[in-house]
Amino acid sequence: MQVEINGRRQALACHTVFEARSQFGGATDVVILNGFQIDSDHPLAEGDTLTLIRKGAMPSREELESMMMARHTPTVHKKVKQGRVAIAGLGGLGSNIAVMLARIGVGKLLLVDFDIVEPSNLNRQSYYIRHLGMPKTQALQSQLAEINPFIQVETRTVRVDAENVPELFGDYEVLCEAFDKPDAKAMLVNTALDKLPDIKIVAASGMAGYASSNLIKTAKPLARLFVCGDLENGAAIGRGLMAPRVQICAGHQANMVLRLLVGMEEI
Incomplete structure (x- = not known):
């Protein structure tokens, strides 16, 4: 399954958001799935956009762009x-x-x-x-x-x-x-x-x-x-x-x- 994580396409074997977070981020990361912040686990689907925000750290340009795009929607951003x-x-x-x-x-x-x-x-x-x-x-x-x-x-x-x-x-x-x-x-x-x-x-x-x-x-x-x-x-x-x-x-x-x-x- 192909999912975009912080602006990069990733091939995943896992099937839920929190499983992906465990693989690519940390347990305290804020999670935005397809433009919406979620607090409970959710199934992942082909083509989803996942943004993991590290609390208390300045993101890279690529990560910040991904976060803002998730919030604004890609076309608007x-x-x-x-x-x-x-x-x-x-x-x-x-x-x-x-x-x-x-x-x-x-x-x-x-x-x-x-x-x-x-x-x-x-x-x-x-x-x-x-x-x-x-x-x-x-x-x-x-x-x-x-x-x-x-x-x-x-x-x-x-x-x-x-x-x-x-x-x-x-x-x-x-x-x-x-x-x-x-x-x-x-x-x-x-x-x-x-x-x-x-x-x-x-x-x-x-x-x-x-x-x-x-x-x-x-x-x-x-x-x-x-x-x-x-x-x-x-x-x-x-x-x-x-x-x-x-x-x-x-x-x-x-x-x-x-x-x-x-x-x-x-x-």
Whole structure:
């Protein structure tokens, strides 16, 4: 019987999952059979995919790919791995979007921001005390390497303007707009729509304060533009930017990116 174990085809004489685990792994390994984690023994069939995850150890590239493929399904994982996504702005939205996209294994990420990490960022952005004073691009790149060292992460520590948008983002299929200021958001979206006819843009508007989570949604105002947020609650006196709603909106953006990468453009 031929079974795929951690990305390799193996000829087995045994007939159950736990028998295979005893032969190729250890008794404490997490077992994923055809994309589902199992806790009790199960018969093996010709062509099954078995992933054995060693607890507490960093897997090889091949093993990690096999694990992620088991979780995502092969077709979805292949599309995500081939994805090229740029993130403009690495604050509360962008830093959290980058972490989520790294976790799902997007093959190539571009991180763009001109700023450094400072104390007020810590209430909602994916940074830690050890990052204070570091360029956000460098701090975030180091975090992503700890999540998935096998994806490609490029950084540009520059301020985005109308002149450099085509050069920065022209090689990417999806652009995440994650700026704080409305004028910068409008500049990036309008320039990308005008100068980059093939790119899809996932933007955000309205995630400040602590209004209901259910107000945050994803809209599609134009064929290549998707906007996440409640479209109303911007930061103002008495209504600051706080981690929960900012991260909910970042989750909407990351999920829309995922949907675009797998070919689903409806909201």
